[in-house]
Amino acid sequence: MGIRVEHLTKRFGAFTALDDVGFEVNAGELVALLGPSGGGKSTILRIIAGLDQPDSGAVYLDGERVDSVPANQREVGFVFQHYALFRHMTVAQNVEFGLHVQKVPKAERRERVAELLQLVGLAGLEQRRPAQLSGGQRQRVALARALAPRPRLLLLDEPFAAVDAKVREELRDWVRRLHEQVHLTSVFVTHDQEEAFALADRVVIVREGCVEQVGTPLEIMDRPCSEFVARFIGEANVYAASVAAGAARVGSVSIALSGAPAAGPARVVVRSYDLKLWADADGPVRISRMVPLGDRVRVEGLIDGEHPVVAYFPRRSSLLHGLEPGCRAAIEVTLARAYPCSNGTGATHVERS
Amino acid sequence: MPETLAPARPELRAVAQAAPASPLRRRRSAAPRLLLFAAVGAYLALVLIAPLAALAQRLGELGIGTALAALLHPEPLAALARSGVLVLLALVINGVLGVLGAIVLVRHRFRGRELLDSLVDVPLSVSPVMVGLAYLLVFGRGGWLTPVLEPLGLRVAFAFPGLLLATLFVTLPFVVREVGYVLEELGTDEEQAARTLGASRARTFWLITLPNVAGGLGYGLTLTAARALGEFGAVLVVGGAIMGSTDTATTFIYAAIEERQNAVAYGMAALLAATSMLLLVGLERLNPHRRESGGN
Numbered sequence: 001m002g003i004r005v006e007h008l009t010k011r012f013g014a015f016t017a018l019d020d021v022g023f024e025v026n027a028g029e030l031v032a033l034l035g036p037s038g039g040g041k042s043t044i045l046r047i048i049a050g051l052d053q054p055d056s057g058a059v060y061l062d063g064e065r066v067d068s069v070p071a072n073q074r075e076v077g078f079v080f081q082h083y084a085l086f087r088h089m090t091v092a093q094n095v096e097f098g099l100h101v102q103k104v105p106k107a108e109r110r111e112r113v114a115e116l117l118q119l120v121g122l123a124g125l126e127q128r129r130p131a132q133l134s135g136g137q138r139q140r141v142a143l144a145r146a147l148a149p150r151p152r153l154l155l156l157d158e159p160f161a162a163v164d165a166k167v168r169e170e171l172r173d174w175v176r177r178l179h180e181q182v183h184l185t186s187v188f189v190t191h192d193q194e195e196a197f198a199l200a201d202r203v204v205i206v207r208e209g210c211v212e213q214v215g216t217p218l219e220i221m222d223r224p225c226s227e228f229v230a231r232f233i234g235e236a237n238v239y240a241a242s243v244a245a246g247a248a249r250v251g252s253v254s255i256a257l258s259g260a261p262a263a264g265p266a267r268v269v270v271r272s273y274d275l276k277l278w279a280d281a282d283g284p285v286r287i288s289r290m291v292p293l294g295d296r297v298r299v300e301g302l303i304d305g306e307h308p309v310v311a312y313f314p315r316r317s318s319l320l321h322g323l324e325p326g327c328r329a330a331i332e333v334t335l336a337r338a339y340p341c342s343n344g345t346g347a348t349h350v351e352r353s
Numbered sequence: 354m355p356e357t358l359a360p361a362r363p364e365l366r367a368v369a370q371a372a373p374a375s376p377l378r379r380r381r382s383a384a385p386r387l388l389l390f391a392a393v394g395a396y397l398a399l400v401l402i403a404p405l406a407a408l409a410q411r412l413g414e415l416g417i418g419t420a421l422a423a424l425l426h427p428e429p430l431a432a433l434a435r436s437g438v439l440v441l442l443a444l445v446i447n448g449v450l451g452v453l454g455a456i457v458l459v460r461h462r463f464r465g466r467e468l469l470d471s472l473v474d475v476p477l478s479v480s481p482v483m484v485g486l487a488y489l490l491v492f493g494r495g496g497w498l499t500p501v502l503e504p505l506g507l508r509v510a511f512a513f514p515g516l517l518l519a520t521l522f523v524t525l526p527f528v529v530r531e532v533g534y535v536l537e538e539l540g541t542d543e544e545q546a547a548r549t550l551g552a553s554r555a556r557t558f559w560l561i562t563l564p565n566v567a568g569g570l571g572y573g574l575t576l577t578a579a580r581a582l583g584e585f586g587a588v589l590v591v592g593g594a595i596m597g598s599t600d601t602a603t604t605f606i607y608a609a610i611e612e613r614q615n616a617v618a619y620g621m622a623a624l625l626a627a628t629s630m631l632l633l634v635g636l637e638r639l640n641p642h643r644r645e646s647g648g649n
Binding site: 049050051070071072073074075076077078080082084085086087088097098101102145146148149 | 542543545546547548549550551552553556560561564565
């Protein structure tokens with residue numbers, strides 16, 4: 001079951017939630033819609049499910065235009081951010097609901113409910129009410145309920161946002177395994193890049209109602225198409241600099257740029273893991289802070305006393321040898337990209353994802 | 354309690370320890386408390402307990418048996434039956450239209466929604482007597498609708514339809530409001546989930562929305578019944594309390610007292626009081642604010 005959305009536009013009053021959004025999801029793929037909160041990701045999902053109507057544009061499921069098909073006939077499984085379990089029904093009744101309204105015979109319904117509760121590891125809790133379940137359990141009931149009527153595709157709206165960190169990771173692995181078993185075309189919304197990369201075959205970056213980039217996690221990590229994507233994915237150092245002959249200068253440091261950047265003012269993005277620092281009394285960097293983070297160390301410093309730089313090194317890295325706050329260090333940038341600037345100026349700063 | 358607060362706010366500990374240590378301060382704080390209790394007690398005794406006790410005492414003097422037996426005559430029974438039918442109709446009509454109205458007001462956005470929303474509360478603030486009068490201007494002899502009603506041979510004022518209209522007016526807000534609160538709290542997630550699972554709009558309403566608002570609906574209907582049963586002013590003005598034709602339980606009591614038929618008046622009053630008590634128990638059990646909020 002493939003999905004194609006074309007030129008989706010949606011306004012809520014004066015606010016443009018979606019502006020000419022288009023992308024494709026191949027049959028059997030698990031795709032993440034990733035972006036900052038309020039960027040329109042959930043609206044895209046809701047339009048695919050038929051819960052919202054776009055102002056213009058089209059949604060195709062398996063090549064068939066479904067704009068006028070009501071939500072209850074799209075055969076789309078939807079998992080809501082806050083589960084939306086039917087609070088007056090038991091777990092079993094929740095899972096059975098879709099089969100019930102689609103008039104599946106009773107014996108078959110029973111069988112399917114048992115099968116799904118087994119699948120999500122909730123066998124034995126059939127008679128519980130949603131209020132008697134933990135967040136992770138509710139989420140799994142919501143998944144079982146969405147899967148029960150054998151939907152043609154599965155949509156998940158921030159599926160792990162409302163559970164705590166440990167449960168989130170378990171659920172995430174579990175969804176990935178489930179997807180490998182069932183191969184149901186799935187789209188999920190998240191603002192957590194780690195989650196998107198851990199789960200998705202491909203990622204659609206959504207920003208302010210527009211699709212910024214579509215690609216595999218590796219493509220997006222290695223070839224971010226814009227400064228926004230480069231900065232959104234992981235922690236990055238961003239410098240306003242002038243590009244000439246494929247290189248840029250930040251203070252006294254010359255940075256070789258990958259690709260073939262146009263000459264002129266640009267913003268240079270250096271990922272926090274794409275640079276090396278090592279103790280060197282004549283180096284241009286003064287180390288200001290070192291933060292141990294378990295298996296990694298976060299190193300902060302200033303290039304020529306004015307341009308901040310952040311890097312992460314493995315705890316046992318030989319680069320850390322002799323490095324300490326207050327000392328000077330040499331710097332080598334291993335990978336950097338430049339994005340042409342429209343306004344030409346802009347202070348240097350460090351951006352967290 | 355002060356001990357648990359103290360570590361975070363040392364200044365509280367100082368106050369908390371100082372207070373019990375000083376007998377003077379304790380005595381000073383006890384006096385206003387006694388005064389407050391006495392004031393509340395006296396007030397309740399005067400406005401609430403004394404009238405009920407007086408009613409009970411008078412009933413005792415008359416004999417409850419005598420009072421209730423006095424009800425077993427055609428006139429009081431007819432008035433009671435009329436009130437019963439009014440309550441039932443108010444329940445059915447408010448049950449259906451109230452839920453629909455709540456859905457329209459909470460789930461839909463349209464021009465004039467806010468105006469409509471505040472109109473729903475008008476019956477709570479307007480005097481029923483004034484409403485009865487206004488109904489007469491519309492439905493009474495020479496009223497606005499006379500050209501329509503007269504040729505059809507329909508009587509509204511000083512007839513049962515008038516009583517019903519008056520009752521519906523005063524009971525309008527309860528179901529709409531109580532169901533509305535629940536709908537608002539509920540949100541639309543569950544309904545949308547039902548839609549994506551293949552349920553039509555109608556099935557979503559019956560299987561999801563209605564069971565979820567059942568508590569609020571029950572509460573609203575209980576309030577409706579209590580109000581419909583107790584209404585006096587509006588039904589008196591619109592209906593005229595004509596014996597055997599437009600008198601209800603409440604207007605019957607009024608007429609009976611006027612005619613010094615004490616037994617039947619107190620019998621009817623006792624019956625209404627008992628019914629109110631039952632409804633009160635129902636209200637307590639259905640009150641959505643007292644129930645534990647389940648679900649997600």
